[in-house]
Amino acid sequence: MRCIPEEPEFGDGQLAEKAVWDALRTSLPDDVVLAHSVQVRDGRAEHEIDLLVLWPGVGLGAIEVKGGQVTIADGQWYQSDRSGKHKIQSPVAQSQSSLHAFKNWLEKQLGSRLSSRCAYMVSLPYTAVRNDWAMAGCPRSLILDQTDSKSPAELVRRAIENEGGGASPLAPAFLERIVRQLSGDLDTAVGTSRNPKENEDAQDHLTERQAVLLQATRSLPRIRFTGGAGSGKTWLAVEKARLLSKQGKRVGLFCYNKGLGQYLQDRVATWRQAKPVFTGEFHEYVRGLGVPDGSGQAYFDEEMPRLLKKLAAGLEPHERLDAIVVDEAQDFAPLWWEALLACTKDPDGGEVFAFMDDRQDVYRRWSGATADLTYGPTATFVPIHIDENLRNTRKIAETFRPFAGEHFTPRGSTGLPVRFVNCPADEALDIGGDCVDALIAEGWANNQIALLTTKKRHPVHLDYFERGATEDYWREFHAGDAEFYGHVLGFKGLERSVVVLCVNGFKDMDRAAEQLYVGLSRARSLLVVVGDSGLLEEAGGRELKLALARAESWVPG
Numbered sequence: 001m002r003c004i005p006e007e008p009e010f011g012d013g014q015l016a017e018k019a020v021w022d023a024l025r026t027s028l029p030d031d032v033v034l035a036h037s038v039q040v041r042d043g044r045a046e047h048e049i050d051l052l053v054l055w056p057g058v059g060l061g062a063i064e065v066k067g068g069q070v071t072i073a074d075g076q077w078y079q080s081d082r083s084g085k086h087k088i089q090s091p092v093a094q095s096q097s098s099l100h101a102f103k104n105w106l107e108k109q110l111g112s113r114l115s116s117r118c119a120y121m122v123s124l125p126y127t128a129v130r131n132d133w134a135m136a137g138c139p140r141s142l143i144l145d146q147t148d149s150k151s152p153a154e155l156v157r158r159a160i161e162n163e164g165g166g167a168s169p170l171a172p173a174f175l176e177r178i179v180r181q182l183s184g185d186l187d188t189a190v191g192t193s194r195n196p197k198e199n200e201d202a203q204d205h206l207t208e209r210q211a212v213l214l215q216a217t218r219s220l221p222r223i224r225f226t227g228g229a230g231s232g233k234t235w236l237a238v239e240k241a242r243l244l245s246k247q248g249k250r251v252g253l254f255c256y257n258k259g260l261g262q263y264l265q266d267r268v269a270t271w272r273q274a275k276p277v278f279t280g281e282f283h284e285y286v287r288g289l290g291v292p293d294g295s296g297q298a299y300f301d302e303e304m305p306r307l308l309k310k311l312a313a314g315l316e317p318h319e320r321l322d323a324i325v326v327d328e329a330q331d332f333a334p335l336w337w338e339a340l341l342a343c344t345k346d347p348d349g350g351e352v353f354a355f356m357d358d359r360q361d362v363y364r365r366w367s368g369a370t371a372d373l374t375y376g377p378t379a380t381f382v383p384i385h386i387d388e389n390l391r392n393t394r395k396i397a398e399t400f401r402p403f404a405g406e407h408f409t410p411r412g413s414t415g416l417p418v419r420f421v422n423c424p425a426d427e428a429l430d431i432g433g434d435c436v437d438a439l440i441a442e443g444w445a446n447n448q449i450a451l452l453t454t455k456k457r458h459p460v461h462l463d464y465f466e467r468g469a470t471e472d473y474w475r476e477f478h479a480g481d482a483e484f485y486g487h488v489l490g491f492k493g494l495e496r497s498v499v500v501l502c503v504n505g506f507k508d509m510d511r512a513a514e515q516l517y518v519g520l521s522r523a524r525s526l527l528v529v530v531g532d533s534g535l536l537e538e539a540g541g542r543e544l545k546l547a548l549a550r551a552e553s554w555v556p557g
Contacts, residue, residue: 001028003549004035004182006394006410008392016067017050020123020149031056031172031546033179037154042101049098051123056172059117059160060533062102063144064095070127070363072135092138093119110179116174119155119164125149139163158440208385210547214240217384224378225355227386229521230397230405230412233355234260234493236386237327238267239248240353241555245274249351252278254340256331259486260493261291262474264327277321282336289315291342305339312342328493329354329378337377354378359403359517391495396520396527399551400542403517420551425505429458431556432502432530436483439498439528448497450484452519454512454531455505458485488519498525503531503539512539530552 003025009019017036024034033054040047053061065208068081079088099120107114121142123251129145144152217223223367227233230427241253251277253268255261261280268279278285283300287293291307294300296343320343326332341347356378387407393415401408423431432451440446451458457465464473477484479495484496501519506512516539529536529548537545 001025001030002033002179002398004033004179008036016125016523017065017125019125020051020063020065020144023125023149023152024053024156027151028053028055028156029153029277030543032177035184036498038067038102038182040098040101040105042104045101047098047101048094049102052102052182053160053341054182055157055160055170056175057158057169059119059164059166059170060099061119061156061160061164062095062099063123064098065123065125066091066093067126070124090126091122092120092135095122096137102352106178106181110177115163115167116170117160117166117168119160123149123152123161136270145334157328166261174550177552194539195475210236210237210390213384213386215241217382218243220382221316221349221351222381223353223384224381225353225384225386226357227355228357228359228389228408229400229517230389231357231386232390233357234263234327237353237355238264239278241279241325242271244323244325244351245271245276247554248274250320251276251323251325252285252321252340252343253325253327254282254285254332255280255327256282257328257490257492258470259474259477259490262326262478263494273325276325282332282340286339286441300544301333301434302335304333305333308339309342312339315343317345321350323351323353325353325355327355329356330358331428331492332377334377352381354381359405359514377446385540389523392521393525396523399527399544399547400520401515402541402547403513403520416526418548418551419526419528419554420533420548421528421554421556422533423530425455425503425532425535428502428504428530428532429453429456432458432500432504434556435530435554439500439526440483444498446483447480448525449500450491450496450498450522451500451502452486452488452491453502453504454488454515454519455507457487458502460485461487479536488515488522491522492518495522497524498526498528500528500530503536505535508537509539513541516540516544 007019014487021034021036028034035052035054036050038052038308039050040049042355049062050065051063053063053544054059058388066079067080071078071080078085078091099118103118105116119142120241121144123144123147126146128147129140129143131140133140133143142163144155148155189426213225213238225236240253244251255264255266257283261284265279268275278288283304287306288306289308289311291304291311324340324344337360341350341352345351385407386410389404389410390412391410392410394410395415395418399418420437421431434452436449439449462469476482497520499519506515520529529551533545533548536548
C-alpha cells in the first residue's frame with residue numbers, strides 16, 4: 001500500500017489518529033493510497049483532513065478522527081479526555097467542510113471537475129455508538145466507532161459507495177493524478193547540479209548504526225541474521241568478521257558468488273590490524289586447503305564438500321577456524337555447512353553467524369534447504385530480524401516491496417522517480433544500451449551505472465565470459481572506472497548508484513520473481529526498468545504491475 005507520508009510522525013495528541021491509521025493500513029487493499037494530515041486552503045480558510053483514503057474503483061473517503069469519549073447533548077458535541085470534558089465543533093461538519101475544500105482545491109489544480117464518489121466520515125476509536133444511532137446530516141454508516149475502527153476497510157468502502165456524492169468510481173489513472181498533487185514531490189532533473197552522494201552517504205550512516213545489533217548480540221555464539229535487500233547484511237557480516245578478528249580469533253568470512261567475494265576481499269584489504277584468515281568464496285577456501293578442483297554442479301555441491309569434510313578430520317588445531325561468518329547464507333548448500341563446521345575447533349558449539357535473505361534464493365539448487373528453519377543447518381541458530389531497508393531510496397524500495405515481505409520498512413530518502421521503458425523483451429538489450437548512453441548524457445558518471453540482464457548476457461559481459469577472463473571482469477567492476485554489464489545472478493550483494501534492469505526474458509519462469517527481486521533492489525539512487533509490461537506482470541505479479549504504473553514512462557534519447 002502507498003502511504004503519504006510513508007511513515008507519519010504522530011505526536012502525543014494524535015494517538016487516536018495513529019490507531020485508526022494502523023487499522024486502515026492493515027485492512028485496506030494494497031492498491032489503495034492512504035494519506036495523513038492533508039492540509040488544504042480554500043480561499044482564506046484552512047482545513048485539515050486527518051486521514052484520506054483514495055480507493056481505485058471505489059472513490060475517496062475523508063475521515064475526521066476524535067479520540068477520548070465523545071458525546072452529544074442537544075446537538076452540541078463534547079469530548080472527554082485527560083483534560084476533562086469540553087465542547088468541540090461537530091466532527092461531521094469538520095469532515096464535510098474539509099472534503100469540500102479538498103475537492104475545490106483539487107479541481108483547480110487538475111483543471112477538471114471531480115466526478116468520483118466522495119464521502120466524509122468520522123472515526124471515534126474510543127467511543128461506542130449504538131447501531132440505531134442517527135442524526136440529521138449523518139447516518140450511522142458514516143461513523144466508525146471503537147468496534148468499527150478495528151477493521152474498517154469494508155465499512156469505508158460501503159460508506160463511499162452508498163453515501164458518497166459523485167457519479168462514478170475513482171479511476172486508477174485519475175488517482176495517479178491526485179497523488180501527484182497530493183504528495184507534493186519536488187523531484188528535479190538529474191544533472192551535475194544534483195549529486196546523489198549526499199543521499200547515499202546518509203544511507204551509509206544508517207547502515208553503520210546497525211552495529212548496535214552486533215553489540216547487543218555479542219554473547220550469542222550462533223545467530224541467523226535475516227533481512228531483506230538493502231538491510232545492511234553485508235556491512236554487518238564484514239563488521240562481525242572484523243570484531244571477531246580483533247579478538248584474536250581465526251575467522252573465515254565466506255560467500256558464494258565471485259563478485260561478492262571480491263568485494264569482501266577489497267573491504268578486508270583496507271584493515272590495518274587483524275584480518276580473517278580467509279575471505280571470499282567457499283570453493284576457493286576448499287581449493288586452498290588442498291581439495292582437488294573438479295567440474296560439474298554435482299561435484300561442487302556434493303563431492304567437494306565430502307572431500308573437505310574428510311580432509312578436515314586431519315587438520316591441526318592451529319589450522320582450524322574459531323568462527324565462521326557467511327554472507328548471502330541462503331546460497332550455501334547444506335553439505336557445505338557440514339564441511340565448514342568440520343573445519344572449526346568446535347563443530348557443535350563454535351561461533352557461526354549467517355546473514356541471509358531467503359527471498360533471494362535465486363539459485364534454487366537446494367529447494368530452500370539452507371533457509372529451512374525446522375531441519376536446515378541454521379534451524380538452531382538464534383534468529384535476529386533486520387526489517388529496515390537502508391540502501392535504496394524509498395521510490396526504489398517501493399518498487400520491490402511486493403517481494404520483500406510484510407515487515408519490510410523503507411528508511412531511505414524519497415529519491416528520484418523510477419523510470420520504466422516498455423518494450424518487447426527481444427529489444428530490451430539494445431534499448432538498455434540506449435538508456436546507458438542517455439544517462440551519461442544527463443550527467444551521470446559512467447562508473448555510477450550498471451546494466452543487468454535477466455536472461456542472455458550483454459555482449460560486453462559475454463566477451464569476458466567467452467575469453468575466460470572472469471578475474472579481470474570483477475577486478476574492473478570493483479575498480480569502478482566504467483559502466484558495468486552483468487547478470488542479476490552474479491550481482492547479488494552488490495550495488496551501484498544507477499541500475500538499468502534489462503528484462504530480456506527468463507530462462508526459468510519459476511525463478512523469475514527472485515531474479516526480479518535481486519535486480520530491482522541493486523540501485524541506490526536511480527532505477528531504470530526496461531522490458532515488456534506483460535512479461536513483468538507475469539513474473540512479478542499484479543503488485544509489480546501497479547508499482548511500475550507509478551513509475552515515470554521514459555524514452556531514452
